[in-house]
Amino acid sequence: MDRFACDVLVVGGGGAGLRAVIAVAETHPKLRVAVISKVYPMRSHTVSAEGGAAAVIKAGDSLDAHAYDTISGGDWLSDQDAVEAFVREAPEEMLRLEHWGCPWSREPDGHIAVRPFGGMKIERTWFAADKTGFHMLHTLFQTTLKYDAIERYDEWFVTKLLVDAGRCQGVVATELATGKIQVITAKAVILCTGGCGKVFPFTTNANIKNGDGMALAYRAGAPLKDMEFVQYHPTGLPFTGILITEAARAEGGWLLNKDGYRFLQDYDLGKPEPKPVLRSMELGPRDRLSQAFVKEQEKGRTLEGPYGHYVHLDLRHLGARVIDTKLPFVRELCLKYQNIDPVKEMIPVRPVVHYMMGGVSTDIHGATPLPGLYAAGEAACVSINGANRLGSNSLTECLVFGARAGEAAAAFAAAQREPGPSVLAQADDEGRRLEEKFRRKTGGHERIATLRAEMHETMEESAGIYRTGATLEKAAEKLQSLQERFGDLALADHSYTFNTELTAALELSYMLDVAEAIVHSALRRRESRGSHQRTDFPARDDAEFLAHSLAYRGADGRPRVEYLPVTITRWPPGKRVYGR
Amino acid sequence: MPRSITPFLWLLFSAGGTVAALLFPIHILLTGLAVPLGWVNAPSYESVLGLVRNPVARLYLFVFVSLPLFHWAHRFRYTLYDGLQVKHLTALIVVFCYGTALAGTVMAAYLLWTIP
Amino acid sequence: MQPAVTLRVTRYRPEQESEPTLATYEVPYRKDWVVLDALNYIKDTLDGSLSFRWSCRMGVCGSCGMKVNGSPKLTCASFLSDSLPGPIRVEPLDYFPVVRDLVVDMSDFMRKLKKVKPWIIRHDERPLAEGEYLQTPDQLDAYKQFSMCINCMLCYSACPIYGLEPSFIGPAAIALAQRYNMDSRDEGAPERLEILSEHDGIWQCTFVGECTKVCPKHVDPAGAIQQYKLTGAIHWLKSLLLPRGAR
Amino acid sequence: MSAEAHYTPYHPRWYRRRVSVWWWLQNRAYAGFVLRELTSVFVAFFAGVTLWQLRTLAQGPDAYARFLACLGTPLFVALHAVAFLFVLFHSITWFNLAPKAVVVRLSGKRVPDWVVVGLNYAAWLVLSGAVALIVLRGR
Numbered sequence A: 001m002d003r004f005a006c007d008v009l010v011v012g013g014g015g016a017g018l019r020a021v022i023a024v025a026e027t028h029p030k031l032r033v034a035v036i037s038k039v040y041p042m043r044s045h046t047v048s049a050e051g052g053a054a055a056v057i058k059a060g061d062s063l064d065a066h067a068y069d070t071i072s073g074g075d076w077l078s079d080q081d082a083v084e085a086f087v088r089e090a091p092e093e094m095l096r097l098e099h100w101g102c103p104w105s106r107e108p109d110g111h112i113a114v115r116p117f118g119g120m121k122i123e124r125t126w127f128a129a130d131k132t133g134f135h136m137l138h139t140l141f142q143t144t145l146k147y148d149a150i151e152r153y154d155e156w157f158v159t160k161l162l163v164d165a166g167r168c169q170g171v172v173a174t175e176l177a178t179g180k181i182q183v184i185t186a187k188a189v190i191l192c193t194g195g196c197g198k199v200f201p202f203t204t205n206a207n208i209k210n211g212d213g214m215a216l217a218y219r220a221g222a223p224l225k226d227m228e229f230v231q232y233h234p235t236g237l238p239f240t241g242i243l244i245t246e247a248a249r250a251e252g253g254w255l256l257n258k259d260g261y262r263f264l265q266d267y268d269l270g271k272p273e274p275k276p277v278l279r280s281m282e283l284g285p286r287d288r289l290s291q292a293f294v295k296e297q298e299k300g301r302t303l304e305g306p307y308g309h310y311v312h313l314d315l316r317h318l319g320a321r322v323i324d325t326k327l328p329f330v331r332e333l334c335l336k337y338q339n340i341d342p343v344k345e346m347i348p349v350r351p352v353v354h355y356m357m358g359g360v361s362t363d364i365h366g367a368t369p370l371p372g373l374y375a376a377g378e379a380a381c382v383s384i385n386g387a388n389r390l391g392s393n394s395l396t397e398c399l400v401f402g403a404r405a406g407e408a409a410a411a412f413a414a415a416q417r418e419p420g421p422s423v424l425a426q427a428d429d430e431g432r433r434l435e436e437k438f439r440r441k442t443g444g445h446e447r448i449a450t451l452r453a454e455m456h457e458t459m460e461e462s463a464g465i466y467r468t469g470a471t472l473e474k475a476a477e478k479l480q481s482l483q484e485r486f487g488d489l490a491l492a493d494h495s496y497t498f499n500t501e502l503t504a505a506l507e508l509s510y511m512l513d514v515a516e517a518i519v520h521s522a523l524r525r526r527e528s529r530g531s532h533q534r535t536d537f538p539a540r541d542d543a544e545f546l547a548h549s550l551a552y553r554g555a556d557g558r559p560r561v562e563y564l565p566v567t568i569t570r571w572p573p574g575k576r577v578y579g580r
Numbered sequence B: 001m002p003r004s005i006t007p008f009l010w011l012l013f014s015a016g017g018t019v020a021a022l023l024f025p026i027h028i029l030l031t032g033l034a035v036p037l038g039w040v041n042a043p044s045y046e047s048v049l050g051l052v053r054n055p056v057a058r059l060y061l062f063v064f065v066s067l068p069l070f071h072w073a074h075r076f077r078y079t080l081y082d083g084l085q086v087k088h089l090t091a092l093i094v095v096f097c098y099g100t101a102l103a104g105t106v107m108a109a110y111l112l113w114t115i116p
Numbered sequence C: 001m002q003p004a005v006t007l008r009v010t011r012y013r014p015e016q017e018s019e020p021t022l023a024t025y026e027v028p029y030r031k032d033w034v035v036l037d038a039l040n041y042i043k044d045t046l047d048g049s050l051s052f053r054w055s056c057r058m059g060v061c062g063s064c065g066m067k068v069n070g071s072p073k074l075t076c077a078s079f080l081s082d083s084l085p086g087p088i089r090v091e092p093l094d095y096f097p098v099v100r101d102l103v104v105d106m107s108d109f110m111r112k113l114k115k116v117k118p119w120i121i122r123h124d125e126r127p128l129a130e131g132e133y134l135q136t137p138d139q140l141d142a143y144k145q146f147s148m149c150i151n152c153m154l155c156y157s158a159c160p161i162y163g164l165e166p167s168f169i170g171p172a173a174i175a176l177a178q179r180y181n182m183d184s185r186d187e188g189a190p191e192r193l194e195i196l197s198e199h200d201g202i203w204q205c206t207f208v209g210e211c212t213k214v215c216p217k218h219v220d221p222a223g224a225i226q227q228y229k230l231t232g233a234i235h236w237l238k239s240l241l242l243p244r245g246a247r
Numbered sequence D: 001m002s003a004e005a006h007y008t009p010y011h012p013r014w015y016r017r018r019v020s021v022w023w024w025l026q027n028r029a030y031a032g033f034v035l036r037e038l039t040s041v042f043v044a045f046f047a048g049v050t051l052w053q054l055r056t057l058a059q060g061p062d063a064y065a066r067f068l069a070c071l072g073t074p075l076f077v078a079l080h081a082v083a084f085l086f087v088l089f090h091s092i093t094w095f096n097l098a099p100k101a102v103v104v105r106l107s108g109k110r111v112p113d114w115v116v117v118g119l120n121y122a123a124w125l126v127l128s129g130a131v132a133l134i135v136l137r138g139r
């Protein structure tokens, strides 16, 4: 075991992590700063984001309008101080990225172009064709190369946070190429490990999105906030779950049921107009659209294919020119993976797990309740997204709160002393655990794939678009038994060099923890709000549940759920109105 | 190879490649095939000489010979390196290739200068 | 429809063997499956010790490059149905050191990428308060193609020059340098030219052109390099003909 | 574990395959590339023939006649036939690749590749015609 030391350690090289690490390097150039990531940074899942990133820049738009869209979109569960900070700092962050070279799409006169997006009353979504996340991530990554001070640990997989004397002081990780277990001590750690879509079977999320950071923080004693809020995106390709970006609807695409009828008009989302109308119909929020799909399916008005029910996304009337300039990736993906051309054919789509509103609980500086531990991006819950995130807010969130967490962590680290020797003893323990429980483990009867499949099934059944108490109870029990069976895992790979079975096993254990947090939080929230819809409690209940859930890891290893009031500044809870 | 001269050699290579691409097929067709095989009658010695006396034609022929030789030198050099993996003979190959091209160029200049 | 397809996969376990070997697996055939799905099937049900990289499964993260039936491919974008009846040969990318099974070491590229300074270089920064740099769609179009690189390394594993001369900076890194050179916001072209005219830079490329053919994102690195050579040559001419100040 | 395996834990033991001397036979594309590069040999050959022609021209009508006679031998006809094919291959690859190296922009828009290629071929035809006309007119 080698020991590396730095002042601020960023875990995760996605949009949030890279923004954070640059923030540290720029604001505190004297600090030793490093980013550790289980994949090369430019492979991070931010790369898949397509549609765009929201920030107020155009005349006629206002910060308040962005804030209101975000808060109402989140069904009033967002912390309004956080949202205000978010919308205020968003434009500057996006401009900064422009200065760093991001190839934003432009108006003919050279100004930034914006497009409409779901749940937004005004066009404010910046985009780089429909590869926004890809361009943002590569711009950020290439910009980090400019700073010699930034140290990188590429393809190192974090297995544990080191906590000593009540504060987080580093991580233990395995270096994939050699299999060596390494310690990196740090005065502050920022978790930017992304979401956990892979807890579900059908998701837009990449293989690496296993809720690692959430589980790491949870095990270290930090609470997970609002984990019951899981976003389904209404338009994923059946089978692969590949996302067809919301931009497809923003540019004018229609959702049609099996009768060719724009069914959203039946769900209080406005009247069908030939041109897209903001905050209406196809440009409603994702939770409402996905729920409408389930209702259509119940009415028998969806189509059925080999991979379940679906509806059609119709882009044909947009024409080849609009599709090729604004949505080239959509066309590429449809041709490649669905063998259809959206210029001539309708795209089959169905709701798909997409985004995690919940995450490691932080304040508006990205600080978690555990001193020295910070979080940002999808792994964190600040919360600006409340009960339902609006499309194109999360890339911007990565920038705004990545930068904030970076600055706050740097300031904190600057005032700390070097970690003491007791963290190293902990690291030894962790090394021993990995050796004994995984690498040298023989015997065992359970396959990773089996446990994962059972977890998937449980989550889809219990924590999908609609939920009820009884199935959630059952799911909680099932997950507990999966946790036990995890101890009986059979592992075939006992090598050190690039052992991906080991990482798959560790990822499964992270996912099981996160799944439990989701199910238990969902079970406790006896109301329906945003993406959390309880058929046994169909109404929103502000008296009881205008509060964030906080899932702590209890002494028995099960989640313990507490509540924290929502911060309301200027927008008292109201009714969510779309299409009117 | 001194770094500063590489762009120059590449320019010669490109120019030579273009000359060869545009003009060589027709010349080979005429001189190498059509005339020997009697598809067309050979131009007489005098008429050829008359043509070559024209200063524009002399310039044309100079370019026609020298640039393509440098084109060859450049390509052949890399083909030897990569195809046979004989990096260690770099100096020799360079001298041989560009030396030949240079010699050909000098010869072309001399001949075109001396033709009455 | 055929019920199953055979995969012949290169294995290399440095802890057990000193040279790669070949393993044969039988996987069920599904019309919608890509080669990566078949590899995952192997890992999940047949042999948990097979190692390979992947993440997005939508052809954008660049992790899953391997050689499929002899040519470099993104395995998440190569359908089994395109290689019927099989057997399908899956190997690690050429010209990179193999770490394990289908995993290659690409740290060489990471060093080279940094070397070409792939970031905006300016004499003076415009303050954020003054808003964005203006850039017309045509100006965007000038470099857009080169900005589409997903760093998948297929081009390197197609370029014999990189194989023969590992110090060659190589197609993707040069294309990315060119991406910034052509960006109207950037002023770093002279610095990069300095670096790329060095021995291992653009002049190593003999325009084999395979890099462009295998590129899954139509980046056209071969074009980028040739254009770069032309710029370099013109720059050389200018520095020869013009007095110092006018360059 | 094989005899020569010297794996030490934590020290990567990468496998590096040497590129074979026959790499250019490995696939069609590489072979095509080497063939393309070898067209230059025939280019040089014909440049040499032209030099020879100039020399005989300078030496007088007899020498020139001997030169022409030589070109008529089966060996030279065969050589020229092969050279012609190779040079044709050179021309085609050269023109087709031209737009990669030379990007033409007209009022900010990139001129499509096929236009550049087309212009190349047009120039080729015009020049070839002109050369044929000038050379044959002298008869």
Ligand SMILES: Cc1cc2nc3c(=O)[nH]c(=O)nc-3n(C[C@H](O)[C@H](O)[C@H](O)COP(=O)(O)OP(=O)(O)OC[C@H]3O[C@@H](n4cnc5c(N)ncnc54)[C@H](O)[C@@H]3O)c2cc1C
Residues within 6 Å of the ligand: A011, A012, A013, A014, A015, A016, A017, A036, A037, A038, A039, A040, A041, A044, A045, A046, A047, A048, A049, A050, A051, A052, A053, A054, A132, A133, A156, A157, A158, A159, A192, A193, A194, A195, A204, A205, A206, A208, A209, A212, A213, A243, A245, A354, A355, A376, A377, A378, A379, A391, A392, A393, A394, A395, A396, A398
């Ligand atoms: C298909 C798709 C399209 C989307 N489109 C949009 C959009 O148009 N607009 C929008 O605003 N949002 C969009 N989103 C959401 C948005 O892309 C993500 O929320 C955001 O990119 C998350 O960024 P991140 O930096 O938090 O995490 P990620 O980019 O996921 O990065 C996570 C990082 O953590 C590292 N990591 C994880 N675990 C470990 C570990 N154990 N050890 C070491 N490192 C670890 C990973 O290697 C990686 O570098 C989209 C999401 C998806 C899935």
Ligand code: SF4
Residues within 6 Å of the ligand: C148, C149, C150, C151, C152, C153, C154, C155, C156, C171, C172, C175, C211, C214, C215, C216, C217, C218, C219, C220, C221
């Ligand atoms: S240029 Fe193309 S092939 Fe090469 S790394 Fe980039 S995307 Fe991959």
Ligand code: F3S
Residues within 6 Å of the ligand: C158, C159, C160, C161, C162, C170, C171, C204, C205, C206, C207, C208, C209, C210, C211, C212, C221, C222, C225
């Ligand atoms: S294949 Fe290699 S030689 Fe040049 S054109 Fe591409 S880099």
Ligand code: FES
Residues within 6 Å of the ligand: C054, C055, C056, C057, C058, C059, C060, C061, C062, C063, C064, C065, C074, C075, C076, C077
């Ligand atoms: S898995 Fe991301 S490119 Fe193939």
